[in-house]
Amino acid sequence: MQKSNSNVDSPVSATTGEPQKPLNETIVRENSGLEKVRKGVFYRQRPPVEERANTAQSNTSRKAFSWHLPTEILSEVFLYCLPQDEYLCPTPQAAPLLLTTICRRWREVAVGLPSLWCRLQMTAEHDNLEKRALCYNLWLKRSGGCPLSLRLECHTNWSELQSLLQPYIQQISSLKLDFFACDGPFVMEGLHALKELTIHKYGFDPKSTIDRSLSNLPLNLRKLDITSLLYSRKDLEFFTDSAWARLTHVEINVNGLDTFPRILHLCPNLSSVVMIGILDPIQTLEPVTHVNLQSLRMSGDVFLSSAGALGLFDVLTLPNLRVVEARNIGPWPHEEFKAFLMRSECPLESLIFGNAVHSTDQQREEYAALIPTLNLSVEPDSNFDMHEFLEDLGSEVDPTDQQQEDYVTLVPSFEFIIEPDSNFDIHQFLL
Numbered sequence: 062m063q064k065s066n067s068n069v070d071s072p073v074s075a076t077t078g079e080p081q082k083p084l085n086e087t088i089v090r091e092n093s094g095l096e097k098v099r100k101g102v103f104y105r106q107r108p109p110v111e112e113r114a115n116t117a118q119s120n121t122s123r124k125a126f127s128w129h130l131p132t133e134i135l136s137e138v139f140l141y142c143l144p145q146d147e148y149l150c151p152t153p154q155a156a157p158l159l160l161t162t163i164c165r166r167w168r169e170v171a172v173g174l175p176s177l178w179c180r181l182q183m184t185a186e187h188d189n190l191e192k193r194a195l196c197y198n199l200w201l202k203r204s205g206g207c208p209l210s211l212r213l214e215c216h217t218n219w220s221e222l223q224s225l226l227q228p229y230i231q232q233i234s235s236l237k238l239d240f241f242a243c244d245g246p247f248v249m250e251g252l253h254a255l256k257e258l259t260i261h262k263y264g265f266d267p268k269s270t271i272d273r274s275l276s277n278l279p280l281n282l283r284k285l286d287i288t289s290l291l292y293s294r295k296d297l298e299f300f301t302d303s304a305w306a307r308l309t310h311v312e313i314n315v316n317g318l319d320t321f322p323r324i325l326h327l328c329p330n331l332s333s334v335v336m337i338g339i340l341d342p343i344q345t346l347e348p349v350t351h352v353n354l355q356s357l358r359m360s361g362d363v364f365l366s367s368a369g370a371l372g373l374f375d376v377l378t379l380p381n382l383r384v385v386e387a388r389n390i391g392p393w394p395h396e397e398f399k400a401f402l403m404r405s406e407c408p409l410e411s412l413i414f415g416n417a418v419h420s421t422d423q424q425r426e427e428y429a430a431l432i433p434t435l436n437l438s439v440e441p442d443s444n445f446d447m448h449e450f451l452e453d454l455g456s457e458v459d460p461t462d463q464q465q466e467d468y469v470t471l472v473p474s475f476e477f478i479i480e481p482d483s484n485f486d487i488h489q490f491l492l
Contacts, residue, residue: 135167136174148182148212148237151196175205182212185222194225201229208234208254218244227251238274239263246273255279259286272299278308286312288337294319294345300327309333318343318373325351333384338362340390343372350378360388360415370394374401382407388415395424402431413438 130138142156143149151158157177161168171177183197201209209232213222226233230251237259238247249255258278260271271290276299278285285308293316305311305327312335313324321336322345333356340361357379371390374397382405387393393414402409409432414420425437 132170135170139171139174139177143177147180148210149180150182151200172203175203175207178203178205179207180210182214183222183225184214184216185219186216190221194221197225201226204229204232206232208232210235212237212239213247214239214241215243215247216241219247223248237261240271243270246270249274249277249279252279253281255282257284257286258282261289272296276300276304278304280307283308284310288312288314288335290314291316291338292320293317294323296320297323297327302327306330311335312337314338315340317341318371319345321373322347322349322376325349325354329353332356334358336360340371342370343376346372346376348376348378350380352380354379355381356384357382358384358386359390361390370397372397374398377401377405379405380407382409384411384413385409386411386413386415387418389417391417391419393418393420393424395420395427399427399431402428409435411436411438413440415440 139156139160142160144155149155149157153159153162157171160171160177178200181197181200184193209229211226211233213219213236215222215238231254233252234254235257236252236255239261241263260274262271275285275287285305291314296316297320306329308328309330309332311324311328311331311333313320315321315336315338318340321334321343324334324336325331326349329351330353331351332353334354336357336359338361340359371394374394378401412428412435414437420439425439428435428437
């Protein structure tokens with residue numbers, strides 16, 4: 062009979078043959094494995110699991126219970142043991158690798174369960190490349206053709222990771238790319254199964270490298286998240302009209318609301334959009350009609366965006382819009398939005414005012430009268446005015462020369478110290 066080595070899934074592990082141990086020794090060793098797994102999932106903070114584990118350990122007749130579990134039930138237990146992280150790091154201290162070190166049967170079940178191996182975080186760095194590549198390849202082989210959700214982190218160039226991924230390229234359905242210090246773009250060719258793409262930029266990578274990655278998106282890609290990048294309307298002119306035509310969901314960081322009409326033009330099939338960033342009023346007054354957009358969520362930056370009318374709803378006609386959510390944009394453009402609703406004749410179902418969106422009871426009553434079925438949600442701090450707060454704060458900590466003289470007259474021995482930047486006006490600086 063064969064027994065697995067405890068280091069079998071480390072990059073340098075191997076399986077050796079030796080005689081089978083007596084049943085009671087196997088049970089004891091298995092309970093030791095149970096303790097290891099229990100410690101590995103303790104951080105998930107699920108008390109009932111810990112209580113059940115302790116109860117099982119207190120009774121000898123139950124110690125061998127998991128050893129006799131049907132494969133189907135043991136597989137469900139293994140899936141439950143996976144960390145809740147979106148992407149899994151190949152570490153022997155956590156599932157799924159930990160599960161392969163307990164005993165021969167656990168290893169067989171874990172290795173033969175493709176859904177344990179569908180999420181992976183991979184890194185391209187100069188050190189230990191061969192060692193990591195061996196581990197990554199073994200992990201991906203065990204996915205057994207199931208859809209893959211991968212996070213790729215690049216500190217050199219993408220060639221090593223892309224070469225490693227080539228045999229599994231048709232399995233990748235979700236992909237997150239972290240650009241740290243990359244020599245070139247990530248080539249999207251061949252990713253026909255890819256449906257979701259997220260790109261994050263760190264360090265000083267030129268955005269042109271990322272733009273080249275985005276210029277030829279896979280045919281079946283539907284969701285794009287580029288909220289870590291900042292795009293103006295001019296930046297989006299780099300992309301052709303066909304590059305993003307099949308996208309249905311976009312999350313983007315914008316520099317000015319002039320960017321939004323360009324997004325609608327690039328994405329005729331867009332059904333939902335999340336727009337964050339600097340929501341300065343729109344300058345391009347060309348009317349835009351988009352018949353597929355159903356959800357519009359936007360969040361500005363109260364420190365950087367200009368206060369006042371947005372102008373956005375003056376140029377938009379969205380006949381199928383159902384959800385609008387706004388945050389951190391200051392005064393709500395009531396008349397502008399009301400005219401937009403009447404012009405679009407859209408079946409709006411939900412209007413959400415988040416923090417730092419200023420609206421009045423009268424305005425909200427007018428929306429309810431215009432659309433009786435509208436679900437209007439206002440968060441408790443939605444009327445918090447950051448600009449007004451900064452003005453009040455500045456006035457409270459800005460002593461004048463006369464005020465300082467008054468203090469010295471009142472207390473002659475008083476030592477008054479003013480730091481060099483004490484009269485710095487944060488509100489004026491931000492404006």
